[in-house]
Amino acid sequence: MARYAMLIDLAACVGCAACAAACVLENEAPPGHNRLWIRQRELGAFPDVTVEYRPEQCLHCEHPPCVPVCPTGASHQTEDGLVLVRAERCIACAACIAACPYDARFMNPAGYVDKCTFCEHRVARGEDPACVETCPTGCRVFGDLDDPESPLHAWLTEAKRVDVLRPEMGTAPKLLYLNTPSKRGLANHESEVES
Amino acid sequence: MTTFYGLPGAEAFWHWTTLVHFLLVALAGGTAFYTAVLGIRRSESARGLAWLALAFIVLDLFMLWAESPARFRFSHVWLFLSFEPASAIWWGAWGLATSALMLLLLALGLGPARFWAGVLALSSAVVLAYPGYALAANAARPLWDHLLLAFFPASGLLLALAVLVWLRPAEEAAPWLQVAALASLALAALYPVALASGGADARLAFALWLRGWGWFLLGGLLLFLAAFLARRVPALAGVCALAGAFVLRSWIVEQGQHSLFVHGF
Amino acid sequence: MKLDRRRFLGLSAASVGAVAFGGRAAALQAPWAVPRKWYDGEVRTVFSYCENCFWKCGITVKVEGGRVRKIDGQKQNPKSRGRLCPRGQAGVAQLYDPDRLKRPLIRVDGSERGEGKYREASWEEALDYVAERMLKIKEQYGPEAVAWFGHGSGDSWFVEYLPAAWGSPNAAKPAVSICTAPRETASQWTFGRPIGGHEPVDWTESRYIVLIGHHIGEDTHNTQLQDFSEALRRGAELVVVDPRFSTAASKAHRWLPIKPGTDLALLLAWIHVLIKENLYDRDYVQKYAVGFEELAVHSNKHTPEWAEEITEIPAETIRTVAREMAAAAPRAVLPPGRHTVWYGDDTQRMRAVYILNALLGNYGMPGGFYLAKKPYLEKYPHPPFPLEPAAGGCSGSSGGEEEVPEGFKPRADKGKFFAKTTAIQELIEPMLSGEPYPIRGLVCYGTNLFHSIPNVPRTKEALKKLDLYVAIDVLPMEHVMWADVILPECTYLERYDDLVAIAHKTPFVELRQPAVEPLWDTKPGWWIARELGLRLGLEKYFPWKDVEEYLDTRLQLIGSSLEEMKQKGTLIQRGRPYLKDWERRRRNPFGTPSGKIELYSKTFAEHGLDPLPDYTPPMPVPQGFYRLLYGRTPVHSFAKTQNNWVLMELKPENEVWINREEGRSLGLRHAEYVWLENDAGVREGPVRVRLTERIRRDCVYLVHGFGHKGRGVRLAYGRGASDNALQTRYVLDPISGGAALRNNFVKVVKGAPRPQRKRIGQLVRERRL
Ligand SMILES: Nc1nc2c(c(=O)[nH]1)N[C@H]1C(S)=C(S)[C@@H](COP(=O)(O)OP(=O)(O)OC[C@H]3O[C@@H](n4cnc5c(=O)[nH]c(N)nc54)[C@H](O)[C@@H]3O)O[C@H]1N2
Ligand SMILES: Nc1nc2c(c(=O)[nH]1)N[C@H]1C(S)=C(S)[C@@H](COP(=O)(O)OP(=O)(O)OC[C@H]3O[C@@H](n4cnc5c(=O)[nH]c(N)nc54)[C@H](O)[C@@H]3O)O[C@H]1N2
Ligand code: SF4
Ligand code: SF4
Ligand code: SF4
Numbered sequence A: 001m002a003r004y005a006m007l008i009d010l011a012a013c014v015g016c017a018a019c020a021a022a023c024v025l026e027n028e029a030p031p032g033h034n035r036l037w038i039r040q041r042e043l044g045a046f047p048d049v050t051v052e053y054r055p056e057q058c059l060h061c062e063h064p065p066c067v068p069v070c071p072t073g074a075s076h077q078t079e080d081g082l083v084l085v086r087a088e089r090c091i092a093c094a095a096c097i098a099a100c101p102y103d104a105r106f107m108n109p110a111g112y113v114d115k116c117t118f119c120e121h122r123v124a125r126g127e128d129p130a131c132v133e134t135c136p137t138g139c140r141v142f143g144d145l146d147d148p149e150s151p152l153h154a155w156l157t158e159a160k161r162v163d164v165l166r167p168e169m170g171t172a173p174k175l176l177y178l179n180t181p182s183k184r185g186l187a188n189h190e191s192e193v194e195s
Numbered sequence B: 001m002t003t004f005y006g007l008p009g010a011e012a013f014w015h016w017t018t019l020v021h022f023l024l025v026a027l028a029g030g031t032a033f034y035t036a037v038l039g040i041r042r043s044e045s046a047r048g049l050a051w052l053a054l055a056f057i058v059l060d061l062f063m064l065w066a067e068s069p070a071r072f073r074f075s076h077v078w079l080f081l082s083f084e085p086a087s088a089i090w091w092g093a094w095g096l097a098t099s100a101l102m103l104l105l106l107a108l109g110l111g112p113a114r115f116w117a118g119v120l121a122l123s124s125a126v127v128l129a130y131p132g133y134a135l136a137a138n139a140a141r142p143l144w145d146h147l148l149l150a151f152f153p154a155s156g157l158l159l160a161l162a163v164l165v166w167l168r169p170a171e172e173a174a175p176w177l178q179v180a181a182l183a184s185l186a187l188a189a190l191y192p193v194a195l196a197s198g199g200a201d202a203r204l205a206f207a208l209w210l211r212g213w214g215w216f217l218l219g220g221l222l223l224f225l226a227a228f229l230a231r232r233v234p235a236l237a238g239v240c241a242l243a244g245a246f247v248l249r250s251w252i253v254e255q256g257q258h259s260l261f262v263h264g265f
Numbered sequence C: 001m002k003l004d005r006r007r008f009l010g011l012s013a014a015s016v017g018a019v020a021f022g023g024r025a026a027a028l029q030a031p032w033a034v035p036r037k038w039y040d041g042e043v044r045t046v047f048s049y050c051e052n053c054f055w056k057c058g059i060t061v062k063v064e065g066g067r068v069r070k071i072d073g074q075k076q077n078p079k080s081r082g083r084l085c086p087r088g089q090a091g092v093a094q095l096y097d098p099d100r101l102k103r104p105l106i107r108v109d110g111s112e113r114g115e116g117k118y119r120e121a122s123w124e125e126a127l128d129y130v131a132e133r134m135l136k137i138k139e140q141y142g143p144e145a146v147a148w149f150g151h152g153s154g155d156s157w158f159v160e161y162l163p164a165a166w167g168s169p170n171a172a173k174p175a176v177s178i179c180t181a182p183r184e185t186a187s188q189w190t191f192g193r194p195i196g197g198h199e200p201v202d203w204t205e206s207r208y209i210v211l212i213g214h215h216i217g218e219d220t221h222n223t224q225l226q227d228f229s230e231a232l233r234r235g236a237e238l239v240v241v242d243p244r245f246s247t248a249a250s251k252a253h254r255w256l257p258i259k260p261g262t263d264l265a266l267l268l269a270w271i272h273v274l275i276k277e278n279l280y281d282r283d284y285v286q287k288y289a290v291g292f293e294e295l296a297v298h299s300n301k302h303t304p305e306w307a308e309e310i311t312e313i314p315a316e317t318i319r320t321v322a323r324e325m326a327a328a329a330p331r332a333v334l335p336p337g338r339h340t341v342w343y344g345d346d347t348q349r350m351r352a353v354y355i356l357n358a359l360l361g362n363y364g365m366p367g368g369f370y371l372a373k374k375p376y377l378e379k380y381p382h383p384p385f386p387l388e389p390a391a392g393g394c395s396g397s398s399g400g401e402e403e404v405p406e407g408f409k410p411r412a413d414k415g416k417f418f419a420k421t422t423a424i425q426e427l428i429e430p431m432l433s434g435e436p437y438p439i440r441g442l443v444c445y446g447t448n449l450f451h452s453i454p455n456v457p458r459t460k461e462a463l464k465k466l467d468l469y470v471a472i473d474v475l476p477m478e479h480v481m482w483a484d485v486i487l488p489e490c491t492y493l494e495r496y497d498d499l500v501a502i503a504h505k506t507p508f509v510e511l512r513q514p515a516v517e518p519l520w521d522t523k524p525g526w527w528i529a530r531e532l533g534l535r536l537g538l539e540k541y542f543p544w545k546d547v548e549e550y551l552d553t554r555l556q557l558i559g560s561s562l563e564e565m566k567q568k569g570t571l572i573q574r575g576r577p578y579l580k581d582w583e584r585r586r587r588n589p590f591g592t593p594s595g596k597i598e599l600y601s602k603t604f605a606e607h608g609l610d611p612l613p614d615y616t617p618p619m620p621v622p623q624g625f626y627r628l629l630y631g632r633t634p635v636h637s638f639a640k641t642q643n644n645w646v647l648m649e650l651k652p653e654n655e656v657w658i659n660r661e662e663g664r665s666l667g668l669r670h671a672e673y674v675w676l677e678n679d680a681g682v683r684e685g686p687v688r689v690r691l692t693e694r695i696r697r698d699c700v701y702l703v704h705g706f707g708h709k710g711r712g713v714r715l716a717y718g719r720g721a722s723d724n725a726l727q728t729r730y731v732l733d734p735i736s737g738g739a740a741l742r743n744n745f746v747k748v749v750k751g752a753p754r755p756q757r758k759r760i761g762q763l764v765r766e767r768r769l
């Protein structure tokens, strides 16, 4: 049994979206939907400005609100802590989409709910997820929180702080961010939005 | 300023068909519940109403099936092959199935009618309640407040009563209509207050509500009219109730699903 | 006729099957099943290299059920090291793009170029047509009257092999005079070595990095991005000089928002501080460089205060950065950048960059520049060509004089600038004017005439005048649909190309091989070149029957074989990256006339060029206009990936970046659509406004590559604005022949309509039907 988690060092991420493209092809994400996307936020004002690139995907929450709402058990959590969908069981009711605080799920036109699987099929073969493998800056690390040998540990022990998305949701995410610019005091207000 | 490469799954996941479902399931649950009450009271009209309630259930299920992207995968059997008591929809599926069975037995006049009516009272209450539960369970969507646990059953019953007052055998429904309309109205009035005093997302939720306050005014007005006219012009009251409750429920369902995450955080 | 039609129908039926999305036999599945994923099937892997930009990363192609499913980085390859950028990942979508060119096309008689009226033809007919007209041009005007443009790794056949065999010196690549020419020429005359296709910056060993422009992170040359990130992880300090807050700037310790076009002043001031404060590496300069005295005198006037006036960067900051780099030297480096054709003084700016590096003593030292070496590889033993290939390349020779063999004319751009390579944009003029001699034919292989070469109106006029214009491409790009004959090449995943030899820390040779059979009636470049060569009477240069024989012969000559390469993908050799490695062998890496690093260039002086770089102001911005700057987005390559659905979903259009305050003063709203109009009155757009804090007020910024006008590329068509359309002016760099593009000025015209374009996902689904 493992407790799989992924870590992204935002100090290194350049928002190149190689991870997103790799995911589309590895997992055959249908046109119009993404399991993984990059958010860019502009922070501060000229010339004290910065930009935060933040890749987002399913966080494989330890307390996933998307699981209990599922009426068929299609949406479930594995022993290794992965949150997955058994497509054959899914009735496409979208209750889990509603429950996810992170917009990580979408309706696959093939008639089931789809989302990041942490590439369980690759992990099962002992490989890294596709997004991790391809990331040119090497800012993504995948591993087992319960395994002290896992490369995650070195990163986490050195980290000054670790951020997760919307901690107030109480989901205990396993997608962890290091060096979040908006949290580093580099710049703390988002450039005004006008649209 | 926020931009994206690719997009999160932030699109609306429920469409107009879902809004119709929220209407049909209310009509089904409400009529079934009213049938159960009549059945317990051994009223003559119960048998006729049972057919109507059954029709609503069948219509609702057919629509759910027809609009489902999974319709030809027959995965819906899994609703009955798994035990998921934390899921509102699971309860809804059992509620609808049980209600349908009871209604059929009642309509055909088979077996102990009063007992069936008792069971139906429970199962139809589940049908009335589960949509509100399905919404309120989502901590992630601030518009779907816990108050909806009460508002959806109340307005659901109201919708059914609105239809029932048009039918001669259910003329006695008018006083019920007045009560249900007043209850729904009170809950609708409380709704923005509940939003504004909610948790971390309170400000956002209230701001969102402010965008739709016109709909609330309209819906509230219609509910008030329904209550006011219920005993005088029941048919007109029914129209007002139907329109008012539908507007409010649909707005909440429709607006509540839009992602906040994509804009903020 | 009948037969042809039948064959055509048969082909298209087959191809529909082949490209149908998710082409698995869905009908055979049980209704409750969900589609099986490709990775559950039988997966075959093929080694090759990527063609989505010109960096040439080694790839591992995964094929299942006769289809390419996924492309990964080749683990053993020094360029990719198992990783790929987004464009490399998305290559599959180019292969299965239903908009691809499918069979040879000949322009309908009586139609104009640009009207886009074509009929289908067999390869026989199309090649005969081309050969016949080429021979006619040769007869009438001589072989030099056919120009050859090419880009991409398949271009070797069309700007080197064929033109040299045919006898035309007018062969050119956009990657030279619209990209690297200044930095290559400067490097040649400072270090006597090229920079080459793979910048030999020793990133990971460096402790202090200064990027001038060079927007790594948006410029996603894979290995470079990997090394850059690793350097930062190891604690290197980073300074970014850029009028725009680039992605790289967001990783930097200092961002210097320089006034556009004034970098040379900043560089000269840094030279000044290093010399005046005695911070330069005296031993290194003494041992390896000449011309220091002249430089020291020359730099007296370039005080930081002088530079502050020009660059708008505080003198104190200039001093501090100079001191910091000196403190980190020799592990401090100013990388050359790649796209260096900016303002017209570019070779001189690059000279200043190299002089600074030399003063820091980093050339040939860990943490500075390593000495890249070409791998050992033999040419195919064909009879010698009458001409030397003339296009040059990123790593091509940039020397001065060139000898023209008996009976041949010099290049048509000769005399306009100093360097030896061909300037592609200068070959357009003779098509119009006939001076110095006429160019009547053009063979264009994978070069985006309307997106890569400035002054599009002129290009269009020139094309109209030609006797023959042949396009060899994979997509019906706008410029392709002007050709007389269109020859559809198959994509890089369906073909062999010539071997590539990469000069690197560890030099290596890479193989491209097909992962699947070509779709439709498309053919590989080598086949097209050979068939054309045979028809042009150049049989003796094509002693090989097919490319496998050609490749195997070349590989046998270095003790390998095609079989071995297919298994290995990459053949890595040993390098000699540092000066000490050369000194141990008593070899001198510096190929300059003096055999040393030339801070002062005697050769330049002899040719009437400034022997030491000096500042000249860029063209001033007219009142009411903004300087148009441009660059890359990480998810696209130039103007060639905007029909790739995977990439287009990530970034479907470009925006014009405008400083927020400035935009407000113009009354602009974020995300509204506007036109851009340049000072010659050319209008482009509509394009979305991006009001941002990330740019100075005196310039606007566009990502290059959008604004496609060819209707055949259905995803790309009509989205965003083309920088190239607005670049109707360029300044010729008199030394390198580079076309400096940042001398165009635009104003914002409000009230453009929002383009009514479908979402990419929807178009993709529709297109497959
Ligand atoms: N994703 C992706 N990556 C690519 C490519 C691609 O198409 N897509 N193309 C590849 C190729 S062939 C090339 S040549 C490179 C090009 O990439 P680079 O060599 O990095 O190009 P530059 O022109 O140096 O960089 C553009 C940057 O220069 C800034 N700039 C503009 N004017 C000035 C100025 O006056 N002074 C200074 N200091 N900066 C200025 C712009 O704001 C912008 O940030 O990218 C390569 N990498
Ligand atoms: N305005 C402006 N101009 C620029 C630049 C800029 O930033 N702005 N950048 C400059 C730089 S740095 C460079 S390196 C050049 C790049 O210049 P180009 O290489 O001309 O640029 P692309 O837009 O990539 O055009 C490639 C063409 O090759 C075709 N193609 C793609 N794959 C294949 C293939 O496998 N076989 C064949 N036969 N054709 C293929 C594409 O369809 C397209 O027509 O542009 C330069 N020009
Ligand atoms: S591939 Fe890596 S660097 Fe690029 S966006 Fe993804 S996480 Fe960031
Ligand atoms: S991120 Fe969303 S989908 Fe993923 S586990 Fe958490 S709640 Fe579920
Ligand atoms: S959509 Fe599918 S996975 Fe999600 S809750 Fe419904 S049945 Fe479960």
Ligand code: SF4
Pocket (backbone or CB within 6 Å): A022, A023, A024, A026, A027, A035, A036, A057, A115, A116, A117, A118, A119, A129, A130, A131, A132
């Ligand atoms: S782990 Fe796999 S499925 Fe998840 S985002 Fe990465 S590539 Fe996509």
Ligand code: SF4
Pocket (backbone or CB within 6 Å): C050, C051, C052, C053, C054, C055, C056, C057, C084, C085, C086, C087, C088, C089, C220, C221, C222, C223, C637
């Ligand atoms: S940098 Fe990207 S597009 Fe260029 S060759 Fe490498 S993987 Fe391909």
Ligand SMILES: [Mo]
Pocket (backbone or CB within 6 Å): C175, C178, C179, C180, C338, C339
């Ligand atoms: Mo380039």
